[in-house]
Amino acid sequence: MKKLIYTxxxxxxxxxxxYAHSKERVYSQYSDNTFVDLSRxxxxxxxxxxxxxxxxxxxxxxxxxxxxxxxxxxxxxxxxEIEVIKEGRLEPDIYLTSPRNIEDGINWYSVKxxxxxxxxxxxxxxxxxxxxxxxxxxDTGDATPSHQxxxxxxxxxxxxxxxxxEPTEGEYHEGCEALAEQPIPDSNKGMLATCMExxxxxxxxxxxxxxxxxxxxxxxxxxxxxxxxxxxxFAAYIFTxxxxxxMWTSVEEPGEAMLVMKSVQNRRITAxxxxxxxxxxxxxxxxxxLDIVLTExxxxxxxxxxxxxxxxxxxxxxxxxxxxxxxxxxxxxxxEWDPEEAMNxxxxxxxxxxxxVDNWAARGVxxxxxxxxxxxxxxxxxxxxxxxxxNVDGSSNWGYVESRETHRPD
Amino acid sequence: MKLITTLIVTFILNQMIxxxxxxxxxxxxxxxxxxxxxxxxxxxLEPKMIKVRTIGGTPKIINVIHKKELPEQYVLVIYQGxxxxxxxxxxxxxxxxxxxxxxxxxxxxxxxxxSQNKKEIPQPEWNFSKTSIKVKDPNNGxxxxxxxx
Numbered sequence: 001m002k003k004l005i006y007t008x009x010x011x012x013x014x015x016x017x018x019y020a021h022s023k024e025r026v027y028s029q030y031s032d033n034t035f036v037d038l039s040r041x042x043x044x045x046x047x048x049x050x051x052x053x054x055x056x057x058x059x060x061x062x063x064x065x066x067x068x069x070x071x072x073x074x075x076x077x078x079x080x081e082i083e084v085i086k087e088g089r090l091e092p093d094i095y096l097t098s099p100r101n102i103e104d105g106i107n108w109y110s111v112k113x114x115x116x117x118x119x120x121x122x123x124x125x126x127x128x129x130x131x132x133x134x135x136x137x138x139d140t141g142d143a144t145p146s147h148q149x150x151x152x153x154x155x156x157x158x159x160x161x162x163x164x165x166e167p168t169e170g171e172y173h174e175g176c177e178a179l180a181e182q183p184i185p186d187s188n189k190g191m192l193a194t195c196m197e198x199x200x201x202x203x204x205x206x207x208x209x210x211x212x213x214x215x216x217x218x219x220x221x222x223x224x225x226x227x228x229x230x231x232x233x234f235a236a237y238i239f240t241x242x243x244x245x246x247m248w249t250s251v252e253e254p255g256e257a258m259l260v261m262k263s264v265q266n267r268r269i270t271a272x273x274x275x276x277x278x279x280x281x282x283x284x285x286x287x288x289x290l291d292i293v294l295t296e297x298x299x300x301x302x303x304x305x306x307x308x309x310x311x312x313x314x315x316x317x318x319x320x321x322x323x324x325x326x327x328x329x330x331x332x333x334x335x336e337w338d339p340e341e342a343m344n345x346x347x348x349x350x351x352x353x354x355x356x357v358d359n360w361a362a363r364g365v366x367x368x369x370x371x372x373x374x375x376x377x378x379x380x381x382x383x384x385x386x387x388x389x390x391n392v393d394g395s396s397n398w399g400y401v402e403s404r405e406t407h408r409p410d
Numbered sequence: 411m412k413l414i415t416t417l418i419v420t421f422i423l424n425q426m427i428x429x430x431x432x433x434x435x436x437x438x439x440x441x442x443x444x445x446x447x448x449x450x451x452x453x454x455l456e457p458k459m460i461k462v463r464t465i466g467g468t469p470k471i472i473n474v475i476h477k478k479e480l481p482e483q484y485v486l487v488i489y490q491g492x493x494x495x496x497x498x499x500x501x502x503x504x505x506x507x508x509x510x511x512x513x514x515x516x517x518x519x520x521x522x523x524x525s526q527n528k529k530e531i532p533q534p535e536w537n538f539s540k541t542s543i544k545v546k547d548p549n550n551g552x553x554x555x556x557x558x559x
Contacts, residue, residue, distance in 0.1 A: 297493075
């Protein structure tokens with residue numbers, strides 16, 4: 001028996017030196033026709049390994065006898081990119097180490113056990129085809145450039161005072177209890193308008209400078225600190241839909257804001273999926289839609305100097321009814337997008353009159369959507385103002401989230 | 411005569427190469443894509459590598475500069491960290507401080523923002539002292555302090 005185990009171990013070890021490299025994955029050959037995607041398994045380390053922490057560029061040692069497990073995520077410049085679990089917790093940074101270190105340093109006996117425990121491997125489910133990104137279509141549509149939404153709010157401050165009463169722990173802000181019922185019934189939409197007013201008061205109180213202007217960093221931080229998770233998500237959708245598409249959205253035709261919200265939702269799903277792929281420890285806080293929209297520079301309406309404050313200032317009256325309608329329909333499972341699969345991957349759009357540097361948009365695939373049978377006016381191919389994309393970041397989609405390092409309080 | 415000329419030229423070229431520190435010129439660096447992101451690589455025999463940040467698109471090295479406020483041993487590798495936006499495309503430039511004497515990375519910091527619509531964007535504020543660098547980004551209120559020694 002010992003001899004059999006030793007033989008298997010040796011075969012696997014040798015097999016490792018015949019890595020099949022793809023552009024994005026590193027595979028190990030398990031048998032004649034089965035390759036194992038090494039990015040999906042965490043292998044115990046049984047010998048100290050030297051590795052570079054890619055966030056600092058500093059060389060470190062994964063020293064024994066500390067309990068380390070590693071997963072090979074890819075290859076760059078002749079080095080393996082590895083994720084490291086130290087004593088049961090995933091290290092936040094990616095490390096680089098030489099293939100030789102992996103070959104010598106990991107516990108191959110454990111690899112055998114892990115692989116054989118993965119029925120999915122034998123079924124071929126782990127083996128993925130790496131898709132190439134399609135070519136972008138060329139659009140010559142006539143665009144009407146437009147800046148941030150200017151409509152639907154009054155430029156005259158009303159006399160509303162900023163009195164914010166913090167709700168009892170666990171309770172919703174006034175009107176926001178309607179968020180508990182999904183999909184949103186028509187009868188609750190009025191309450192959600194009240195909810196938005198409550199949210200505006202909550203996130204702005206005490207957050208003005210000496211001139212009475214809202215302090216962007218403080219307001220954004222308050223969105224995390226003072227709102228319940230459900231309210232954070234709702235606020236993210238409504239503010240972003242309004243700031244990005246209010247001018248072209250009405251209660252009767254909410255599709256334009258629905259597109260904006262759909263891109264937010266898709267980014268959140270991708271970010272969350274990527275987080276899950278990293279096998280983060282239980283208890284790690286999920287990304288939410290607020291993390292997505294407050295990630296710097298992504299949705300232009302939140303940029304320093306843009307109009308975000310006009311939508312969040314309780315002293316400025318804003319009609320959010322079209323956005324609430326868009327939110328209700330966007331979150332309703334009965335809503336039909338066409339083309340469905342592409343729309344489930346739309347993460348980017350931009351105005352016709354801007355050109356992303358390095359042309360990242362060229363890597364995406366244009367999509368010409370309709371929702372509930374209605375063609376979106378914003379699509380530039382129909383004389384609208386937006387170019388809408390999916391697969392901007394290739395097959396892995398887009399999950400960039402940075403707000404935790406900036407606006408989300410510690 | 412020809413041999414002597416060749417030897418002299420070779421000697422001068424060698425002296426020129428030896429006279430400079432590897433890492434202070436653009437050609438000493440490159441950026442490569444891995445599976446988990448992009449990496450800045452100093453092309454030593456045993457390469458030095460650090461992950462760079464991109465907000466969208468492919469990052470690229472713009473320049474390697476020395477700031478007169480800093481000791482000689484430090485260079486800034488300026489790279490373009492991509493672009494993002496819906497109605498205004500903002501391009502982000504970042505600077506990785508590298509210690510040529512210790513041959514190690516020091517810090518990756520925001521350097522400059524550019525608006526395609528020519529909007530005025532608050533820029534990262536860099537303050538140097540003999541022993542540290544402070545960088546405050548008004549766009550998120552974050553301040554980072556880097557000790558140099």
